[in-house]
Amino acid sequence: MKRFIKTLKTTAAIAAVATVAFAPSMAKADASLNTDITASVLNAFNLVETTPMSFGSFAIFTDGATSTTIDLDLADTGTYDSANDGTTRTLPITAPTTGVFDISAAAPTAEINIAYSASVSLVCGVGGGCSGAEPDFTVDTWTDNSVAGVITTDVAGAFTLTTGATLTSDAAAAVGAYEDGTYTGTLTIDATY
Amino acid sequence: MRNAGLLSIIILVGFVFWCPVLAYATITEQQALSFGVFALRDNAAAYDMVVSPTGSVSNHASYVMISPGQNAVFDLTDLPPDTLLGVSIGDISLSPDAGGGPSFDAVDFTFSPANPVTDVSGAVTINVGGTLRTSGSGAMYSDAAFSGSATLQVIF
Numbered sequence: 200m201k202r203f204i205k206t207l208k209t210t211a212a213i214a215a216v217a218t219v220a221f222a223p224s225m226a227k228a229d230a231s232l233n234t235d236i237t238a239s240v241l242n243a244f245n246l247v248e249t250t251p252m253s254f255g256s257f258a259i260f261t262d263g264a265t266s267t268t269i270d271l272d273l274a275d276t277g278t279y280d281s282a283n284d285g286t287t288r289t290l291p292i293t294a295p296t297t298g299v300f301d302i303s304a305a306a307p308t309a310e311i312n313i314a315y316s317a318s319v320s321l322v323c324g325v326g327g328g329c330s331g332a333e334p335d336f337t338v339d340t341w342t343d344n345s346v347a348g349v350i351t352t353d354v355a356g357a358f359t360l361t362t363g364a365t366l367t368s369d370a371a372a373a374v375g376a377y378e379d380g381t382y383t384g385t386l387t388i389d390a391t392y
Numbered sequence: 393m394r395n396a397g398l399l400s401i402i403i404l405v406g407f408v409f410w411c412p413v414l415a416y417a418t419i420t421e422q423q424a425l426s427f428g429v430f431a432l433r434d435n436a437a438a439y440d441m442v443v444s445p446t447g448s449v450s451n452h453a454s455y456v457m458i459s460p461g462q463n464a465v466f467d468l469t470d471l472p473p474d475t476l477l478g479v480s481i482g483d484i485s486l487s488p489d490a491g492g493g494p495s496f497d498a499v500d501f502t503f504s505p506a507n508p509v510t511d512v513s514g515a516v517t518i519n520v521g522g523t524l525r526t527s528g529s530g531a532m533y534s535d536a537a538f539s540g541s542a543t544l545q546v547i548f
Contacts, residue, residue: 238427
């Protein structure tokens with residue numbers, strides 16, 4: 200009987216110690232799960248030229264003292280400056296075309312800022328069929344269908360940008376200085392969110 | 393004496409079997425938390441994007457959303473019935489899966505219901521939202537997928 204009581208006491212003690220030891224886990228258990236959280240940055244989108252800007256073909260007369268201009272508006276109609284009609288002027292031969300640039304794969308209904316090179320020189324040179332001694336043209340004063348330099352993409356993240364500009368001849372170009380040839384330059388358009 | 397030994401075994405075996413039953417719980421992820429796809433205008437300051445537990449998204453203007461994120465959904469089962477749970481997720485960083493550049497912080501996780509209680513079958517579904525925060529270092533983020541592993545902790 201004594202041994203029975205002693206054994207029972209021992210068992211009770213073990214149970215009590217075990218209960219105390221494990222009590223916190225019984226009163227407050229926990230479980231956990233690892234989960235992946237993601238985000239994706241996509242700043243890049245497409246900007247593709249579909250129609251190069253062109254001032255067409257024209258004849259030009261210069262006097263070595265004044266410049267002349269062709270203003271290319273968004274309706275593809277070049278306005279030819281004839282203020283200096285006695286000397287420096289241009290005469291259209293083929294029509295100019297505005298530049299057309301497609302933006303795609305951008306964020307939907309997002310504002311994108313449009314910026315152009317300050318100016319672009321159109322150079323003929325040997326590659327364009329000239330001697331290299333001819334003067335350049337300058338193109339600047341960009342106009343486009345943005346609102347103060349900001350366009351808004353459609354729900355598909357697309358926009359068609361139409362761009363015009365003004366071509367100006369070199370005021371110092373002497374009579375006959377501009378040679379027959381193709382004058383080209385590279386315009387850089389920055390489109391950023 | 394034999395009875396005492398038997399009683400000891402019953403008490404200890406009963407204890408051993410009793411404890412794991414109380415500590416058992418199952419967490420199943422039905423939907424992971426995502427902050428979606430977006431462009432960033434700059435990283436000049438710490439900009440926040442918040443995905444609520446219901447999935448609505450609000451963001452600083454520097455985020456340009458391409459496709460929205462979504463809240464997380466977890467099913468909690470095998471829990472004691474009618475029990476108030478404590479749920480939490482610690483802040484983590486989201487690093488680019490490829491390339492370098494700054495990381496994002498995912499912080500301030502929120503839960504719906506805020507104080508979940510299991511039903512009579514010991515189950516409850518919780519929705520989780522969080523805040524994505526840019527580093528504000530000025531360095532631009534590269535185009536990449538960013539990810540990090542968070543731990544959902546459930547206390548009951």
